Each structure stands twice: as C-alpha cells, then as structure tokens.
Amino acid sequence: xxxxxxxxxxxxxxxxxxxxxxxxxxxxxxxxxxxxxxxxxxxxxxxxxxxxxxxxxxxxxxxxxxxxxxxxxxxxxxxxxxxxxxxxxxxxxxxxxxxxxxxxxxxxxxxxxxxxxxxxxxxxxxxxxxxxxxxxxxxxxxxxxxxxxxxxxxxxxxxxxxxxxxxxxxxxxxxxxxxxxxxxxxxxxxxxxxxxxxxxxxxxxxxxxxxxxxxxxxxxxxxxxxxxxxxxxxxxxxxxxxxxxxxxxxxxxxxxxxxxxxxxxxxxxxxxxxxxxxxxxxxxxxxxxxxxxxxxxxxxxxxxxxxxxxxxxxxxxxxxxxxxxxxxxxxxxxxxxxxxxxxxxxxxxxxxxxxxxxxxxxxxxxxxxxxxxxxxxxxxxxxxxxxxxxxxxxxxxxxxxxxxxxxxxxxxxxxxxxxxxxxxxxxxxxxxxxxxxxxxxxxxxxxxxxxxxxxxxxxxxxxxxxxxxxxxxxxxxxxxxxxxxxxxxxxxxxxxxxxxxxxxxxxxxxxxxxxxxxxxxxxxxxxxxxxxxxxxxxxxxxx
Amino acid sequence: xxxxxxxxxxxxxxxxxxxxxxxxxxxxxxxxxxxxxxxxxxxxxxxxxxxxxxxxxxxxxxxxxxxxxxxxxxxxxxxxxxxxxxxxxxxxxxxxxxxxxxxxxxxxxxxxxxxxxxxxxxxxxxxxxxxxxxxxxxxxxxxxxxxxxxxxxxxxxxxxxxxxxxxxxxxxxxxxxxxxxxxxxxxxxxxxxxxxxxxxxxxxxxxxxxxxxxxxxxxxxxxxxxxxxxxxxxxxxxxxxxxxxxxxxxxxxxxxxxxxxxxxxxxxxxxxxxxxxxxxxxxxxxxxxxxx
Numbered sequence: 001x002x003x004x005x006x007x008x009x010x011x012x013x014x015x016x017x018x019x020x021x022x023x024x025x026x027x028x029x030x031x032x033x034x035x036x037x038x039x040x041x042x043x044x045x046x047x048x049x050x051x052x053x054x055x056x057x058x059x060x061x062x063x064x065x066x067x068x069x070x071x072x073x074x075x076x077x078x079x080x081x082x083x084x085x086x087x088x089x090x091x092x093x094x095x096x097x098x099x100x101x102x103x104x105x106x107x108x109x110x111x112x113x114x115x116x117x118x119x120x121x122x123x124x125x126x127x128x129x130x131x132x133x134x135x136x137x138x139x140x141x142x143x144x145x146x147x148x149x150x151x152x153x154x155x156x157x158x159x160x161x162x163x164x165x166x167x168x169x170x171x172x173x174x175x176x177x178x179x180x181x182x183x184x185x186x187x188x189x190x191x192x193x194x195x196x197x198x199x200x201x202x203x204x205x206x207x208x209x210x211x212x213x214x215x216x217x218x219x220x221x222x223x224x225x226x227x228x229x230x231x232x233x234x235x236x237x238x239x240x241x242x243x244x245x246x247x248x249x250x251x252x253x254x255x256x257x258x259x260x261x262x263x264x265x266x267x268x269x270x271x272x273x274x275x276x277x278x279x280x281x282x283x284x285x286x287x288x289x290x291x292x293x294x295x296x297x298x299x300x301x302x303x304x305x306x307x308x309x310x311x312x313x314x315x316x317x318x319x320x321x322x323x324x325x326x327x328x329x330x331x332x333x334x335x336x337x338x339x340x341x342x343x344x345x346x347x348x349x350x351x352x353x354x355x356x357x358x359x360x361x362x363x364x365x366x367x368x369x370x371x372x373x374x375x376x377x378x379x380x381x382x383x384x385x386x387x388x389x390x391x392x393x394x395x396x397x398x399x400x401x402x403x404x405x406x407x408x409x410x411x412x413x414x415x416x417x418x419x420x421x422x423x424x425x426x427x428x429x430x431x432x433x434x435x436x437x438x439x440x441x442x443x444x445x446x447x448x449x450x451x452x453x454x455x456x457x458x459x460x461x462x463x464x465x466x467x468x469x470x471x472x473x474x475x476x477x478x479x480x481x482x483x484x485x486x487x488x489x490x491x492x493x494x495x496x497x498x499x500x501x502x503x504x505x506x507x508x509x510x511x512x513x514x515x516x517x518x519x520x521x522x523x524x525x526x527x528x529x530x531x532x533x534x535x536x537x538x539x540x541x542x543x
Numbered sequence: 544x545x546x547x548x549x550x551x552x553x554x555x556x557x558x559x560x561x562x563x564x565x566x567x568x569x570x571x572x573x574x575x576x577x578x579x580x581x582x583x584x585x586x587x588x589x590x591x592x593x594x595x596x597x598x599x600x601x602x603x604x605x606x607x608x609x610x611x612x613x614x615x616x617x618x619x620x621x622x623x624x625x626x627x628x629x630x631x632x633x634x635x636x637x638x639x640x641x642x643x644x645x646x647x648x649x650x651x652x653x654x655x656x657x658x659x660x661x662x663x664x665x666x667x668x669x670x671x672x673x674x675x676x677x678x679x680x681x682x683x684x685x686x687x688x689x690x691x692x693x694x695x696x697x698x699x700x701x702x703x704x705x706x707x708x709x710x711x712x713x714x715x716x717x718x719x720x721x722x723x724x725x726x727x728x729x730x731x732x733x734x735x736x737x738x739x740x741x742x743x744x745x746x747x748x749x750x751x752x753x754x755x756x757x758x759x760x761x762x763x764x765x766x767x768x769x770x771x772x773x774x775x776x777x778x779x780x781x782x783x784x785x786x787x788x789x790x791x792x793x794x795x796x797x798x799x800x801x802x803x804x805x806x807x808x809x810x811x812x813x814x815x816x817x818x819x820x821x822x823x824x825x826x827x828x829x830x831x832x833x834x835x
Contacts (some may be wrong), residue, residue: 371768485619486811
C-alpha cells in the first residue's frame with residue numbers, strides 16, 4: 001500500500017475508535033445549535049435611499065467663484081456623528097424606543113451599541129464625466145433591522161431626516177465659521193497693513209534723500225557721481241587744452257600774418273589807419289616819386305625817412321603783438337582782422353566753458369564726497385527700507401487674498417441657500433413584510449455542518465490525545481523494533497460483521513440527524529419558533 | 544525414525560477430541576523412546592487433549608479456513624527465536640522466551656499458544672508453555688487445568704519437582720505448565736531465587752526444549768515485571784488499532800532492550816506482504832525446516 005495512503009488509513013482507524021463520542025458530540029452540538037436558531041427573534045429591515053446631488057445648475061456657473069465645501073466629507077462626518085451615543089439616543093427616542101437613554105445615555109450603552117450594529121449606512125459616490133470620484137454627488141443607503149417593523153421604519157425615517165438636516169446645517173455652519181474666521185483675519189491684516197504703511201511713511205520722511213529712488217540705490221548713485229567727476233575732469237582738461245591752442249594761435253604767426261595783411265580801403269574811402277597799410281602807401285608813394293625824381297630829391301629823402309620810421313614802428317608793433325598786447329593789436333589793426341577775431345571769439349567761448357566745467361566738477365565732487373561720507377549709514381537705511389517695503393507688500397497681498405476669499409465664501413453661502421446641493425429621496429423609508437433575518441434555513445444547515453465537523457474534530461482530537469498503533473511500518477518507525485510478523489485478524493469474518501454493524505449504526509445516527517434537519521427546515525418554513533426567554537436573551541446579546 | 548515420525552504425523556492430523564487414550568499413550572511412549580539420546584526424558588504424568596473447537600470458540604485459534612495463513616505468520620515469528628535459542632554456544636536462557644504485552648487483550652495468549660503449537664511442529668523440538676498470567680490463567684482455564692498445581696506451587700514448595708507438574712498434551716512436543724494456585728505474593732514468588740532455579744532446571748533437562756511464558760500485561764501486573772529478568776528472549780505483542788502508542792513505548796522502556804527480540808503486531812489490517820493472504824512464497828530454511 002502507498003505509504004501516505006497507509007498513514008491516512010492508520011489515522012482513520014485511530015479516529016474510528018472514537019466514533020460514538022463523535023456522533024454524540026455532533027448530536028448535542030446540532031440540537032443546541034438548532035435550539036438557538038429557532039429561538040432567534042425575527043428581524044425586519046427598513047431601508048431608504050437618498051441621492052445627494054452636488055452638481056446642480058448653479059455649480060458650474062459658480063466654479064472658481066465660490067469656495068466649494070466638500071459635500072462628501074460633510075456627509076461622512078454627519079454619518080459618523082449620527083451614530084454617537086447621544087445623537088443615536090435622540091434618534092431612537094424620536095422613533096419611540098429606549099426612553100431610558102434620554103435620562104442616562106451611559107446606562108443605555110449596551111442596547112445602543114446593539115442598535116448601532118444593526119444600522120448600516122452605505123455611501124456610493126457617483127462620478128461625473130470628469131472622472132473625479134464623488135464629483136456628481138453620492139447615493140446614501142440607510143438600512144436598519146429591528147424585531148419590530150414599526151420601530152425599524154421610524155428609526156430609518158428619523159435617520160434620514162437628521163442626515164439631511166445636519167448635512168445642510170453643517171454646511172451652512174461651516175461656511176459661517178469660515179466667514180467669521182476670514183472676517184477676523186481680514187481685520188487683523190488690515191491693522192497690520194496699516195501699521196506697516198505708517199512705518200514705511202515715517203521711515204521715508206526720516207531718511208529722505210538716502211532712500212533708493214528710480215536711479216538706483218546708494219552704490220549706483222555713488223558710482224554715477226564718481227563717473228561724472230571723472231567725465232567732468234576730462235572735459236575740463238580738453239577745454240583747457242583747446243584754450244591753450246587758441247591762445248597760441250592768437251599770439252603766434254597767425255597774428256603777425258594777419259597784421260601784415262594790407263586791409264582794403266574802407267567803404268567810406270577813409271584811408272586805412274594801420275601801420276602795414278601806411279607802410280604800403282608810403283612805399284607806393286616812394287616808388288612814384290622815384291619815377292620822377294632822383295634819390296637826392298628831398299621828397300624822396302623825406303618819404304624814405306617816413307618809410308623807415310614806419311617800418312620801425314611796424315617792428316615794434318610786431319613785438320608788442322607777440323607779447324599779446326590787445327592795444328597793440330588794435331593799433332596794428334590785427335583786431336580788425338576776421339581770422340584774429342574768430343580766434344579771439346573761440347578763445348573767449350572756451351574760457352566761459354572752462355569756468356562752467358569747473359563749477360560742474362566742483363558740484364559733482366562735493367556730491368561724491370557727501371556720498372562717500374555716507375558709506376556706513378546708507379546701506380543700512382536701504383536694507384531697512386527694503387524690509388519695510390517687503391512687509392508692506394506681503395501684508396498687502398495677504399489682505400487682498402483674504403478679501404477675495406471672504407467674498408467667495410459669502411457668495412458660496414448665498415449659492416447654497418439658493419440650492420447648489422440637492423437631496424433627492426430615491427426611495428422613501430420602507431419596511432419589508434417578511435423578516436430578513438435570521439436566514440434560518442442557511443443557519444440550520446450551518447449548524448448541521450458545524451456539528452458534524454465538531455464531532456469529527458472531537459474524534460480526531462481524542463485520537464491525537466491517545467494515538468494507537470497503526471501499520472507495521474509505522475510501529476517499526478515508532479519503536480525502532482523489528483516487527484516479527486503482522487498477524488492479520490484472527491476472525492476476519494466476525495470482524496467484518498462487527499465493523500459493518502458499527503458502520504451501519506453510525507450511518508443511521510448521521511442519517512437521523514440529517515432527517516431531523518430536513519424536518520426542521522420544513523418547520524422553520526411553517527414558522528416554528530422556540531420561545532425560550534433565557535435563550536432569546538442570550539441570542540440578542542450575541543447577535 | 545521415518546516410520547515413527549509418519550505415525551506421529553498421522554496421529555497429529557487425526558488429533559483432537561476423537562483421539563483415543565491408547566493411541567496417545569502409545570505415541571508418548573514411542574516419542575520418549577525415540578528421543579532417549581537427548582537426555583533424561585520425563586514422561587508427563589498427565590496428558591490432556593487440546594480441543595481445537597473449544598480453543599477456536601474461545602478465540603485462541605484462528606478462524607476456520609485461515610489456518611495456513613496463520614501457520615505462515617507463526618513460522619515467521621518462531622524462526623529467528625529458534626535460531627537464537629539453538630545457536631552454537633548460546634546460553635541456556637535463550638531457550639526461555641517471554642511473550643509480553645503492555646496491556647490486556649492484545650492477543651498475548653493467542654500468540655503464545657499459536658507460537659507454541661508452531662514450535663511443537665518442529666520435528667526435534669519440544670516446547671513447554673507456562674501460564675505465567677497467574678490471575679487470569681487464560682491458558683489454564685481454556686484447557687481446564689487452572690485448578691491444577693503449577694509454577695507457583697513449585698516455587699513455594701521446594702520439595703515439589705517441577706517436572707512432576709508438567710502436563711502433556713496430545714500434540715507431540717507441546718507440554719503445559721499451569722500457573723498454580725494464587726494465594727497472593729505471586730510477584731515475590733516469581734522474583735525469588737527459586738524461580739530462577741526452576742527455570743534453569745526446565746531448560747537443563749532437555750537441550751531441545753523451549754520454554755514459553757505467557758505473561759501478564761506489563762503495565763498492569765507486577766508479576767510480569769518480576770519475570771522480566773529470567774528469559775533470554777522477549778517478544779512483545781501489540782494490537783494494531785487498539786494498543787496506545789504511549790503504552791507500547793512504556794512497555795518497551797520496562798524491558799531489557801537486548802532481550803527484546805521483536806514485536807508481533809496483531810490485527811494488522813493491511814500489510815505490504817501479499818503472501819500473507821495465502822499466496823505461495825519461497826520460505827528460507829531455518830533450523831527446523833519448512834514443514835507445516
């Protein structure tokens with residue numbers, strides 16, 4: 001024989017020894033179980049279904065305009081709170097049950113707990129096209145089982161009413177709370193904003209001029225001034241150079257050249273008065289005289305003398321011109337020369353420019369100096385200023401956000417009042433006519449199966465507790481001894497008769513048990529109930 | 544020898560209640576004469592007849608139609624026992640064999656009786672079956688000799704010769720020694736030096752005699768435990784599906800492991816050896832051959 005099969009057979013033989021205790025235990029268990037099943041009180045179930053629609057026409061219109069309170073969260077909160085002792089007590093009282101719990105909810109804790117166990121609330125969320133769970137609302141199933149149909153109905157009705165009232169109330173309460181909070185926060189932030197505004201203004205007036213403006217901060221300003229100083233210096237230098245050049249031109253050869261040019265006669269025909277013209281005229285006169293006279297002619301001699309003196313005067317004039325004598329220039333007629341005049345003009349302009357630049361430079365230098373002296377204080381002021389500004393900005397932003405939330409909340413409340421969440425009662429509270437619980441047929445069958453299993457388990461346990469020898473191989477393994485022989489049954493015929501008889505008797509016992517079960521099934525259908533108060537009380541506390 | 548043996552065989556086959564006293568006495572005489580060389584053979588003063596029908600009805604012989612199968616079982620059991628008992632240089636106490644069990648009703652007496660019958664079938668061996676279960680005296684009762692003086696009397700009274708108490712049977716080579724009258728203190732008597740002496744005498748008398756003790760259950764009776772030290776070989780009887788594992792283990796713990804030669808498992812409902820169900824299987828030749 002297959003070793004594992006042999007082992008199984010050994011096990012069976014061992015268990016078979018305890019067949020009668022097993023049958024007895026199964027019978028006792030079955031009858032006790034059946035007694036309990038028959039004494040279980042009938043229960044009726046009341047049921048209602050409500051659809052919580054959070055997607056009304058108002059909702060898309062108010063999207064982003066209101067703070068949307070989660071209806072699902074509110075529902076589950078209410079669902080939980082409904083089952084709290086005090087609340088449940090109120091509901092149960094309203095349904096006309098457990099009047100004693102109003103006086104002392106603590107004393108009625110056990111019956112309340114039993115009632116709570118029999119209440120079931122199932123929320124099933126409905127999604128809209130966005131696929132967001134619960135976005136379209138939820139269906140809410142409330143069931144309650146009670147031995148009394150009327151009580152069952154009332155409890156469910158009261159539960160439904162309470163649920164609707166509390167969800168709406170809770171929502172309104174929620175938004176009121178929110179508004180209250182937002183209002184207080186708004187005031188707080190208004191105050192803060194005011195304070196920071198005042199501070200900023202005071203600071204500004206105190207540190208006037210040191211504050212960074214549109215041109216930038218302290219360092220940018222200083223840099224700018226330094227650059228301006230450098231630029232002014234360069235411009236001044238350039239102007240001075242130009243002036244030197246112009247001066248050189250005025251006193252140099254240009255002047256001499258200009259003075260030597262014979263000026264054309266004036267328009268009014270008056271002779272030119274400058275020395276160069278005189279020299280030219282005298283020279284011309286001399287040349288004329290020499291055509292007519294010899295050198296010994298007195299006129300010639302006189303003219304020659306005049307020319308010489310003129311030339312001497314001219315030399316003297318040039319010397320004085322070179323030294324820059326204006327009178328000399330005027331005398332020599334250089335000043336009336338346009339070139340000379342333009343140079344003189346440019347020179348004068350440059351002088352003015354230089355004076356101007358000097359003033360500018362001084363201004364910039366003093367400003368840079370001032371700025372330089374503020375090197376310690378200015379950045380500090382600047383930092384303080386930026387901090388104040390930041391505080392102010394934050395307060396301002398927060399205030400603005402709060403203000404918008406506050407407005408949203410107010411709008412949301414108005415929307416709720418106008419009906420943005422709707423309760424539709426899908427199924428008004430109803431009670432079944434037939435009891436829904438206990439399911440006696442199933443329970444009776446379960447009892448039978450459990451009882452038989454218990455009997456088997458008992459036999460198995462007894463065998464495990466006192467195991468007997470099985471096959472030779474098992475015995476050899478157990479004892480380590482040689483099995484000299486496996487002597488078969490000495491009276492196989494008699495043994496067979498006995499074992500068959502035993503098998504038959506056990507079968508009859510089990511069949512009887514099953515027959516009793518079948519009879520009970522029909523009795524249960526016919527409405528048989530055991531009315532044993534003690535047993536019923538026990539069952540109530542269990543189930 | 545062949546003539547005598549065949550005559551004895553015939554006698555045995557015809558044996559049972561129908562056997563006449565004359566023939567029986569003749570057979571005993573023949574046997575004692577034929578085995579004269581083996582030592583001082585004592586002819587039992589009293590000879591009884593084994594009533595197979597009665598034995599079977601009392602549950603000490605297998606059901607009709609299963610004898611061959613059972614003969615096989617006991618041949619299997621006796622072979623190693625005889626081998627050790629008759630081995631060259633084996634101590635005399637190897638011929639003392641105790642059939643023990645942990646609890647009552649495990650088939651101890653059945654095993655002892657059937658084993659004795661099987662050994663008796665050996666041509667040159669004789670067996671003495673001692674009813675050492677003094678309280679129940681099952682062998683004595685079923686054979687009707689439980690009132691006779693037996694082992695206990697011999698121990699208590701040193702003047703009694705043990706051999707004079709041995710009762711012969713109609714089966715050649717099988718003698719019975721009743722337990723004797725119990726008057727309390729059986730355990731002390733069995734444990735006494737006189738018991739050892741008697742045991743020694745029983746095996747010394749005939750070197751080809753085996754002595755089987757059908758003892759009381761080890762876990763129940765103190766005599767069985769007192770008897771433990773005497774035999775050279777012990778076989779333990781257990782009943783499949785009945786004997787608790789713990790009881791068997793306790794019994795084993797009480798016995799001398801060196802003497803414990805094996806276990807007979809009764810009521811074995813399934814076996815891995817198909818020949819137990821009657822199929823011919825070549826059997827090895829041990830001492831005593833393979834004759835049934």
